[in-house]
Amino acid sequence: MSSAMYERMRTNPKFRELVARRGRFAWTLAAIVLVMFYGFVLTVAFNPASLGQPVAEGSMLTVGVAVELFMFIFFWVLTAYYVKRANSEFDLMTQEIVKEAWKENK
């Protein structure tokens, strides 16, 4: 019975759209985080001196601290953005798909 439900959901074009859209969105965000983080790790490993420079002449704030603080905030903003879209747009699509599968069931 639930296998039949899954079958109907799978063949629903909306399901394919949900998977494609959410997948693309999640992987894009993940790629941004991975590239930035490992880019930073490689900078630490190969060019550490660049991170110790001040952001501006005479400033006590160094590039490394500024970049990290930015990443802490930026990654969290990405998280918030994902949660917002997933909890509204994608959840709505999901509900529709389940509802339509139920209807066909009857």
Next chain:
Amino acid sequence: MMRKILTALALASLPFATLAADAVAQTEKQATNWHAIIMFCIFVTMTMGITYWAASRTKSTADFYTAGGGITGFQNGLAIAGDYMSAATLLGLTAMVYTQGYDGYIYMLAFFAGWPIILFLMAERLRNLGKFTFSDITAYRLDQGKVRTMAAISSLTVVCFYLIAQMVGAGQLIKLLFGLEYNVAIFAVGILMMVYVTFGGMVATTWVQIIKACMLLTGGTLVMILAMSQFGFSYSTLLEKAMSVHKLGPKLMYPGSLLADPVTAISLGLGLMFGTAGLPHILMRFFTVTDAKEARKSVLYASGFVAYFFNVIFLMGLCGILIVGQNPDFFEGGTVGGKLIGGGNMVAMHLAKAVGGNMLLGFLAAVAFATILAVVSGLALAGASAISHDLYARVIKKGTASEAAEIRVSKIATICLGFVAIVLGILFEKQNIAFMVGLAFGVAAAANFPVLILSMYWRGLTTRGALFGGYGGLVSAVLFVLFSKSVWVDVLGNKAALFPYTQPALFAMPIAFLLAYVFSKTDSSVRAGKEIEAFEDQYVRAQTGYGASGAASH
């Protein structure tokens, strides 16, 4: 000595592999700290009250393992943050910024960066497919008996190594902070943990974690604000002064020696990021909420708290350079720049005393003790559920065990784990605990994570592939750590390390993935065909959550 204690405690729950070389040294027992003990007693009374209340609400297995799935996203976020921010985070990372400056901040980012990845790629599917443990997901369409046994073994391995590290760290820390005997401290932690978990299950464990997370956030913030007020809340003033007195001078804000070697840096980054995604007690927290929506919110709140707290710690460490590092009262013999009283990890505690007197010191010490207790409880529950839910109910009884019997087994398992933790804590008192934390994260990243992610993302995974990948990752992670300098040379006394790096993740993870791939691809059995077919249904459920276990309706 200072460096040794720093290493021992920092490693209590963080894989500071580059500091791993030193053995744990005996910490000195301090005078009994009554402020701390009284405040800790208040915490215990409060949490015992909650445990009593939780016990009346813990009837089904769902209540016991996952608090009936009735925790909200915000509460769960606090609990996850609590699971992740141990005493070592507070003490070890503050001390690291104090001595190494910018390097400490790099570590914090590495600990943080795993969270967005977990959310984007895993949280959704974890919640939609799992019920009580992450083995529910790996065994979803594969052979229940074999795959669950494998997942339970690697879960228990991770839990045990993590427990040893926590217990030894706890004993040393409590000896320092409270002036209690090492063995007394170990017994106190072990027995309190057993009471929380056996009587209150996940409900009590979660609330202990939430209360502790709030205490930790409040205490840290308070110390940071009081300390920063001495510098007019100016980062520039603080840094200028800190650089002028610190031995690193202007190099304070440059990446230092800890991550100089690229292979270690990348391997550590991988281990921390994907190890987090393979820790059974963290994964379990995805099943305590009603649905995928709340699971996502949990990660949002948790990562927000973690990011905030790391930045607080960074400032605390910098303030410590001036407030603690320039005050002869905090050094043995009263010489600035000598040995810190109680060891290097005491920077955060000294800072609390300097800015807020004995009351604040007592509060922060109580927070540190509460933190250890909460993390140990979460670990014990994760270990107990691997035994009762995976091994007993599914493998031995093949799903025919009654709920009451399953809960009874998990309570017995908790008590056994508690005694195991006490015994191991006493046995390993003088051991280097570094490699165990390395093992815990290494095994989590190499044995749990690859099979888990493949089972969710790759239709071609078969039982044979999962078993080879899981056991292969487990064995190679253990061997890499065994042959690395921190065990092969420092513990076993051999001349040269067989494996040149301390971090196994970069090497053990690809082995696990490769084995899982090759042995799945070459698996042409009839069952493998069925397993691949079953991926279709699993995939729809993972994406839509249809059929996922809902709140309190298992």
